[in-house]
Amino acid sequence: MEDLLEIKDLSIDAKIGNSYYNIVNNVSIKVKKGEIVSIVGESGSGKTITSLSIIRLLEKNLSIKKGEIIFEGKNLTKLSEEEIRKIRGKEISFVFQEPLTALNPVIDIETQIAEVLIKHQISDEKKAIEKTIKILERVGIPTEKSKQYPHNFSGGQRQRILIAMALIANPKLIIADEPTTALDVITQIEILNLLKEIKEEKRSIILITHNISVVANYSDYIYVMYLGEIMESGKTNEIINNPIHPYTKLLLNSIITLEKKERLKTIEGQIPSIYEIPKGCRFITRCPYKTDKCTKEPPLIKHKERYFRCWNV
């Protein structure tokens, strides 16, 4: 099946002061129609920045150094500002991480949802309100509350409002950045089930998270990112049950499962900042299996349906 979205060898640099620092390096991601793809990694791994670059919402000091982002055959990196604005919210939508602050506090939620349709000239005002009510019903928000303000809703409800805003224009791809962090388990399950329903409508979702256990039941494909690079990728059950890359193995090890009894095996140290990116394999500072070979950057190796970046496998 043809890919809906393909990110090819994307590299992004940040300009801080007078120097350039590499944030994302040679990242390639493929998303098929009706697929849920997860990007998993610790904070600072570059997963949010990679996905923001798809719709070109990067901060002013970040720039795409090289690479292409192909969406339905079009190269998004080559589009004008006006053309990419037409895609945002309509073909590709983004659900941000902090439901508390992601909504305008002084405007009611009905207006905030309806304006997507109105500004993209999909519906007139009356029709837009009708569709807004319908979508609020779908995501489980009591429709009597549609004229209320964000602070009148709980965290879980606000997350649903964000999802409603992302769904209303029938996008082909939805990018959800940590959609379930800070939500309780029941709401988490409800929201993930909602995402699954969306997938069933043949829409694609990119799920970004630092918590691999959340996506184990909900994604088809996983990309594991560390310090701006893809360390490993493959089908979900293969990654979970048969991880290849040391980082993936350690990540899975640090998760508590019912089978675990003794001490949790954690990853030594912490993720380096962008000012301290090591030479060679980026995981070298924390990898328990490192060898002399690792001072040279390992290439991305393909093995059956999977990719990984390590010398010692």
Next chain:
Amino acid sequence: MLECLEEKEIISIKNLSVKYNNFYALKDINLSIKEREVLGVCGESGSGKTTFCKAISGIERYNGEIKFLKKSKIDFIFQDPSSSLNPRMKIYDIIQEPLIVREKIKDKKIINEKINNAILEVGLNSDLLEKYPHQLSGGQKQRVAIARSLVTQPDILICDEITSSLDISVGAQILNLLKDIYQKRKITIIFVSHDISALYYISTDIIILYKGVILEEGKTKDIIKNPKHPYTNILISSILTTTKKENIEIKNNTTKSRCIFSDKCYKYSKDCDNYENQLIDISNDHKVRCIKYEKIFN
């Protein structure tokens, strides 16, 4: 999984309830916390877990009785290390503060020694002492918060969601640290988290809080391996296993039941409407507030 072998009670809680204006943040809480127990309090936002911690620490007004059967020093560690550490103070001063203010120690040598020991115990380097909080990572800041608590040798440590704002891998390090501290000192811990897997790893006993009420309580082994309440089952389903899980359904029932979970419960039926919402004894220490408990475990 830890087990508590002590029998001496240290905190006795009887009929604890906390009411705000027109709703109960906590209701009907009866607990006997033993010395050297690690009590895991599993609850989500709105469950009353923070109110519970505040009531025990004495900073919240409550009805009922909380008795300490021994003179105990209590210390509190919060969820967000960025807001619990004073950004204008160096790490050394942050850890020093309770020694000067609470313990009233004046001897500089003793203070120095205690601080250095505390820093080592939490696995940090002493050259961090001269830094400011914003120069530290989330995990390091949380370790500083722990050091600050440990330095006064508390008897009871209350940890309120201390790993929730950290990445999984960093949180795991903190859990390991807490386990080490527990095994080294004679300390009672109340560990609050919405993440039941963390409680599985670190607690000896667990209570499940939902909207201010205890739905299930017991030894960790019983609760995790043999859960009786549907809500507990949902929480456990979020723990990663290598086998593929059934998708849990979250219902939207209209009920007349007194059971506080009935509107979301997948096991709800008409019999629940007659349920008086009392705590039922399953075995010693294992209690559940549900009449459907027979048919839970797969």
Next chain:
Amino acid sequence: MKRFLIRKIIFLPLTFIGITAILFFIINTLPPQTLASAYSNSEKELTSEELNTIIEKYDLKGNIIKRYLKWLSKIIKGDFGYSQTSKMSVSDSIKKYLPATIELALFSIIPIFLIGNYLGLKAARKKDTLFDKITSFTSSFLYSIPSFIIGIILLFLFYGILGIFTPARYSIETEILISSGFFKQYTGFMIIDSILNLNFRVLLDSIKHLILPSFSIFLGTSAIFIKITRNSTIEEMGKDYVRTLRAKGLDEDYIFKKHIRRNILIPQITVGGLQMIRLLSGVVITEAIFDWPGIGSFGVKAARQLDISGVMGFVIVVSALFIIGNLIIDLLYAYFDPRIKYE
């Protein structure tokens, strides 16, 4: 919300009593004789008999609480006493001078809001460009120049050299019309009165006289409003919800006009409101330079001539304006920010 209003309205008289009490007690720290000489018309030193007459007449001795309550009951009825400075009752003086100040204040605050808002928003969107730097520098520079210098320079330029504008509130012709009874001052506000009198010449004349002083005020004080607009806008631009708006595909103009603008209203109302209140209490220096017959110049004259009733009247009026102004600001907050619920 209703409860909040009721509570505030109940507090109004209490605050008022507090202010008047403090005022009264401060004035009465002066001995009765000193107060008496302030009340007299004559230049020469008064005999003790004459002093006693005055003390009797104006009730300047005796139990202070009783006197305060007596005085307060007069104030409430609107009797502020007699003003030496203007040679009429204080309440008449207030009726004469206050509208002039209010009219000037309103005429000045409108360009401050409109132009200040425009400049501030533009400076924020063009942050760090030449436009931003020039606007910032110019407004700060003008703000730091003492207001009388701006006033004098403007007067010198437009009156002295170019002869386009003249000081005072209206021309001599209008003055004659008023004193001869052909122009009725219904409200004391020249613009409204000239419309009511259907006299468009006077209308134009009044507006012409308002332009220079209000421009002087605008130049000297708009910097704060421009700065708060600019800085609040920059703060909003970095907020998360703006990122969401961009992700929805909305264009920058729309984001500013519909969304950001509503979020900067609270700081704007605070700063603009306080500025308005300050203008209402009479920009004394501007009034002095442009010979504007406002409450500010009245207050200063009264103080200089130890016109005690005049000064007290002035303080009470200005305090009342301040209290009411703050109440209005609070109400505006609640109207514009749905998160604020006064319970």
